[in-house]
Amino acid sequence: MSSLIILPSHTDAFSAYQPSKNAHLDFVSAVDLGRGGSSSKKDGIKTVRLDLSVKSAAPPPNELLQSLLSSIPSILSGAPAKESYHALSHTCHKLVLQPHTLGPTIYGRIKDDLERSANGLVREWRGSIMAREEGWLGRLVQGWESWEKRVNLLSAIFVYLDRVYSNPVNGISSIKELSINTFRKVIWENEIILEKTRSEVLGWSTKEREIEGAMEDVRPTIQHISTIAKILDTFTESIQNPYIELATEYHSTSAEEKVKQVEGSSNGLTASRYVEWVLEKVVEEKERADACLDENVAQQVVSVVRKEAGQNVAERVIRTALDESMDSQNFESLSRLYTFSTDIKSFPTLVTSLEDHLESKLKALISDPANDPQMIDGTLKLKRFIDKAISNLFEPAHENAIEEQDKKDQKDVIERKRLRRNRQFELEEASRTGFKKGLGSRQNAPAEWIAKHLDLAMRRGPSLSDSEFNSHLDEIIALIGFTKDKDVFKAFYSTQLAKRLLLGRSASDDMERNMIAKLQKEMGEEFTSGDIMMKDLQLSETLVKTYQSIQAKEAEQYKDAGNFTANVLTESAWPAYPLLKDGWNFQLPSNLQSSVDLFTSWYSTQHKNRQLSWRFQLSTVTLTARFGSSARYEIGVSLFQAVVLLLFNEEDTLDFNEIKNRTGIETQELIRTLQSLALGRKNTRVLLKKPPGKEVNPTDVFAWNKGFTSDRIKFKINGIQQDMSAEESRKTNEQIHIDRVSVLEATIVRIMKGKKKLSLQLLIDNVVSDVVKRFPPDVKEIKKRVESLIEREFLMRDEEERGMLHYLA
Structure with missing residues (x-):
């Protein structure tokens, strides 16, 4: 038959057992079969006979009760009991059941003895505290462990008391619960003991914060104290709340001191280092609380650090830290700042700071x-850095890590x-x-210099790869989108594109077409003039081939035409190149003039209703030259340079005025031309100037450099003003202003023609919204244009309501 009770193979219930003097009476003594016992076999059955001593009659209940009660102090003091634990447990069982029902008496005695034992510990521990003995927390832990061990033994012996009397059904605390309550009220809540315990725990946390490290020898004791406080149900008010209050005070004070150092630039503490310090403190505090207290305290103390050292000083730190990170272009510092701002719930401050930084920069x-x-x-360098920095903050790898970590909670991941x-x-x-505000702080100039930067890039072409060059072009287009003066960019871009195409300065026609397509996609159809320019050059190439075939067929008629090519351009699609008027009396040499005349005559036979208007300032010439007995050179020059050099076929020396009179070139242009020929790079100085000097004066004399040599047989002599001159820039800006006036007037007329009648304020609003994509309209200028149109009778004011305008058909 199986046993009704399954006993455990191992238990600590009686680990504190100490045998009593009468323990032998608790066991049944078997009679030695050799000394009075007998056995016999009958029909195969083995019979065993035991002679047991007859026990005396059971003691009366009062005696049993006194024996039971007298054992309680011994158990609580750790001394041996007079009776065995088995006997005591059996006695308790008998007395708490019917008919005795002495549970209340036994329970009351246990309660009194627990309080006496606790009071004894209080007296002992108060004395050690008053004597300022070292190692208080360790002594408390050891005392608690002894108390808990003895209470566990007491609870095991009086187990039937808990089952019958002190149980939840009767609403009476168990022996363990009673012991916990007693320890809490008598010992833990003792003013001196509690204050000492709290002081020691807080002192440990302060010490770890000061040394910025873990006190490994102390931490196990702190863990035990935390466990005791939780068992006593006093952890929150005795440990947790004071710990959080101290952490709040510490980090509030420390943060204020460090922020003042940052603001005062003292001790070399930067805002970026402060941010790093806060993040370090968050990790440090969380690790300390997780290891020694609990997760809830860790969460609270992390919130304290983020609030006191982060959120409360965010406005004073984030902008400065951002400036430092951006100026040093430190990706790691920016990443820490992002983590800091999101952790302390001050991300909007970071966003605003970034915008303000870029604008001010x-x-x-x-x-x-x-x-x-x-x-x-500088602008592109700044944009590349911030684009890469933002991209690094939100790399897909980070999102994958989040998804892997929280894949069990898809809603949280999403x-x-x-x-x-x-x-x-x-x-x-x-x-x-930030880029829009920054670039918009100065009118016209950013758009102009974006166009100049693009011009330089298109001349140089890709230095590494086509993909990188295309990325660079995309960056330039992004900058154009940030500017308000898109019409300024268009004007300068068109002018420089024309120069590149006409003077052969572009690195690649395919890249030019690619850029035109990009601009049309991003900026609109107003950039279609670039397509027309490219088509004009293609048509001109075909035209020249036709002309050259005619020259070959009719060689005698075109014998003076020379190796001549021309670009025939659509005037409306190209920049308005002025004719050579004021200060010019330009005269082509006879051989060049005959080439122009022959082509003009031939072109008129092909297109009778078209008239050619020559722009000599865009022309180039390839000359064959010999200097003394040196080899022949092929020199690429502008038309004005060529006209000047051809004079030296007849004369070896000429002064400035003679050259001016013979060529008819305007004074400033002649000065630049002579500077390029006599004062340019050393290997291109085909003329000599007397007296020497960097400036060209009307009294200077120029001579053919007979001793000129060059390592290259073919070379170019660039003009001194290769890029757009200040004068050209000024004229372009003047033309932009004129164009804006025309755009405003055309927009006003178009709107009024559609509306017929409109108030001045609504007209201004409509005009602004219509032209703002091209340039920032000035309201005062719009009102001037309205007045001008009224004077010219395109519009009229309402006779009764002066703020109302009418369109005059």
Whole structure:
């Protein structure tokens, strides 16, 4: 038959057992079969007979009760009991059941003895505290462990008391619960003991914060104290709350001191280092609380650090830290700043700071005209850095890590991804807004220098790969989108594109077409003039081939035509190149003039209703030259340079005035031409100037450099003003102003023609919204245009309501 009770193979219930003097009476003594026992076999059955001593009659209940009660102090003091634990447990069982029902008496005695034992510990421990003995927390832990061990033994012996009397059904605390309550009320809540315990725990946390490391020898004791406080149900008020209050005070004070150092730039503490310090403190505090207290305290103390050292000083730290990270272009520092701002719930401050930083940085860069040549390079460098920095913050790898970590909670994963996307969009939008405000702080200049930067890039072409060059072009287009003066960019871009195409300065026609397509896609159809320019050159190439075939067929008629090519351009699609008027009396040499005349005559036979208007300032010539007895050279020059050099076929020396009179070139243009021929790079100085000097004066004399030599047989002599001159820039800006006036008037007339009748304010609003994509309209200028149109009788004011305008058909 199987046993009704399954006993455990191992138990600690009686680990504190100490045998009593009468323990032998608790066991049944078997009679030695050799001394009185007998056995016999009958029918195969073995019989065993035991002679047992007859026990005396059971003691009366009062005696049993006194024996039981007298054992309680011994158990609580750790001394041996008079009776065995088995006998005591059996006695308790008998007395708490019917008919005795002495449970209340036994329970009351246990309660009194627990309090006496606790009071004894209090007296002992108060004395050690008052004596300022070392190692208080360790002594408390040891005392608790002894108390708990003895109470466990007491609870095991009086187990039937808990089952019958002190149980939840009767609403009476068990022996363990009673012991915990007693320890809490008598010992733990003792003012001196509690204050000492709290002081020691807080002192440990302060010491670890000061040394910025873990006190490994103390931490196990702190863990035990935390466990005791939780068992006593006093952890929150005795440990947790004081710990959080101290952490709050510490980090509030420390943060204020460090922020003042940052603001005062003292001790070399930077805002970026402060951010790093806060993140380190978050990790440090969380690790300490997780290891020694619990997860809830860790969460609270992390919130304290982020609030006191982060959120409360965010406005004083984030902008400075961002400036430092951006100026040093430190990706890691920016990443820490992003983590810091999101952790302390101050991400909007970071967004605003980024926008303000970019705006102020660009304002400082473009406000000084001395920085104009470096303006776009600096702007692009800044944009590349911030674009890469934002991209690094939101790399897909980070999102995959989040998804892997939280794949069990898909809703949380989706929410995190959404939050990250929103944050990335906010930073990108702040970047765009900052660039727009910064580039918009100075009128016209950024758009002009973007066009000049693009011109330089298109001349040089790709230095590494086509993909990188295309990326660079995309960056330039992005800058164009940030500027308000898109018409300024268009004007300068068209002018420089024309120069590149006509003078053969472009690195690649395919790249030019690619750029035109990009501009049309991003900026609109107003950039279609670039297509027309490219088509004009293609048509001109075909035209020249036709002309050259006619020359070959009719060689005698075109014997003076020379190796001549011409680009026939659509005037409306190209920049308005002026005719040579004021200060010019330009005269082509006879051989060049005959080439022009023959082509003009032939072209008139092909297109009778068209008239050619020559722009000699865009012409180039290839000359064959010999200097003394040196070899022949092929020199690429401008038409004005060629006209000057051809004079030296007749004369070896000429002064400035003679050259001017013979060529008819305007004075300033002649000065630039002579500078390029006599004062350019050393290997291109085909003329000599007397007296020497960097400036060309009317009294200077120029001579053919007979001793000139060059390592290259073919070379070019670039003009001194290879890029757009200041005068050209000024004229372009003047033309832009004129064009804006025309655009405003055309827009006003178009709107009024559609509306017929409109108030002045609504007309201004409509005009602004219509032209703002091309340039920032000035309301005062719009009102001037309205007045001008009224004077010219395109519009009229309402006779009764002066603020109302009518369109006059």
